[in-house]
Amino acid sequence: MSQQALISVIIPVYKVEKYLDKCVGSVVAQTYKNLEIILVDDGSPDKCPEMCDAWAKKDARIKVVHKQNGGLGDARNAGLNIASGEFIGFVDSDDWCELSMYEKMMESYQKYCKSIVVCDVWIDWENGWPSEKKCLGLKSPFWNSVETAEAFYCGELPSWMCNKLFVRSLWNGVRFNAQLYEDIPIMRAFMNTINGISFTHTLEYHYIQQQKSIVNSSIKESHLTLLYEMMDNYEAAKSVSEKAAVSARQELVSVAYFLLYKLVEQDALPEKQDEIIEVIRQNWNGQKNFKMSNVFESFVLKKIATGKRFRYLIRIHKLFKKLYFKLKIKEFIGAKR
Numbered sequence: 001m002s003q004q005a006l007i008s009v010i011i012p013v014y015k016v017e018k019y020l021d022k023c024v025g026s027v028v029a030q031t032y033k034n035l036e037i038i039l040v041d042d043g044s045p046d047k048c049p050e051m052c053d054a055w056a057k058k059d060a061r062i063k064v065v066h067k068q069n070g071g072l073g074d075a076r077n078a079g080l081n082i083a084s085g086e087f088i089g090f091v092d093s094d095d096w097c098e099l100s101m102y103e104k105m106m107e108s109y110q111k112y113c114k115s116i117v118v119c120d121v122w123i124d125w126e127n128g129w130p131s132e133k134k135c136l137g138l139k140s141p142f143w144n145s146v147e148t149a150e151a152f153y154c155g156e157l158p159s160w161m162c163n164k165l166f167v168r169s170l171w172n173g174v175r176f177n178a179q180l181y182e183d184i185p186i187m188r189a190f191m192n193t194i195n196g197i198s199f200t201h202t203l204e205y206h207y208i209q210q211q212k213s214i215v216n217s218s219i220k221e222s223h224l225t226l227l228y229e230m231m232d233n234y235e236a237a238k239s240v241s242e243k244a245a246v247s248a249r250q251e252l253v254s255v256a257y258f259l260l261y262k263l264v265e266q267d268a269l270p271e272k273q274d275e276i277i278e279v280i281r282q283n284w285n286g287q288k289n290f291k292m293s294n295v296f297e298s299f300v301l302k303k304i305a306t307g308k309r310f311r312y313l314i315r316i317h318k319l320f321k322k323l324y325f326k327l328k329i330k331e332f333i334g335a336k337r
Helices: 017-028 048-058 072-082 101-112 145-153 183-190 221-237 242-265 270-284 295-305 311-336
Strands: 007-013 035-042 062-067 087-090 116-125 132-134 164-167 197-209
Touching: 007 017, 007 072, 007 101, 017 035, 017 048, 035 048, 035 072, 048 062, 062 072, 087 101, 101 116, 101 164, 101 197, 145 221, 145 242, 183 221, 221 242, 221 270, 242 270, 242 295, 242 311, 270 295, 295 311
Parallel strands: 007 035, 007 087, 035 062, 116 197
Antiparallel strands: 087 164, 116 132, 116 164
8 A cells, every 4th residue: 555545534523613723733734644634514603614614725635514513423424425535534623633643553554454543542631630541452563353353342442433544445334323422333333344453552642531521421311322332232242252242241231330320420310220220230140350440339330230229329439539539639739839
């Protein structure tokens, strides 16, 4: 494959005036120059449409699509429909890239010729907390298709679109659904068609973590899509290997616990709480080594799975978490002075 292969970079844009210039600027200035940059204005009600048009005047590689608001997946689909590159990449318009990102990805592709190339990620907290690193595939420069599927169903390969470079042929007949967590079914579908993935082993993508995420905001019924996707992952993992199936089951129970915790914490959707409890009871099966963040959560999970009272434990835990974060914030502020 020629080093000058065209990469189509799709950037959905919606209400990101604060971030857009930094994002687009980081793509325009890439050391890998043969890019088709597609800005998809998803009916943004602010100045973003004008900002997109201004960028197109500055750089002939930029194309702008203006469309009615349809959500992230729909905007990505609009970009895919006009993309002409041999490779496809995605960048979220409130994030940004190191200038070497696509050059590093193409180097990895040229060396290993895998269907997807993955770079490591900086998670940058908008509130000023220290950035975190998400590094992938540390033990190998690439994984074959089975290793990739097992890693995906084990939760070791996030379904994020933006730290990946895809061979264009993967997208033939594949598009995003109109839902939250739209990237999960895409990656699940790819597990059946890829020849593996390779890694840059370099931190190239900056994911801006905002307070609006499910971890930090009120939970809605639409967030339960994550549970249903994990259920589908479990079913799909059964055809990969026993290891994949066991891990996917653990991921399902862990996600179910997290969602149930948020619902109880916020006194929300009582009818859905019962549904999630049943998922936990059916899939826990006395198994050990679930990926819970601490011993207390494992204890509460066992209570839920065995039909014991647990809601009071979650409420107590909520109080301890508030105290913990107050102390951590105080410690962080003190350290910065």
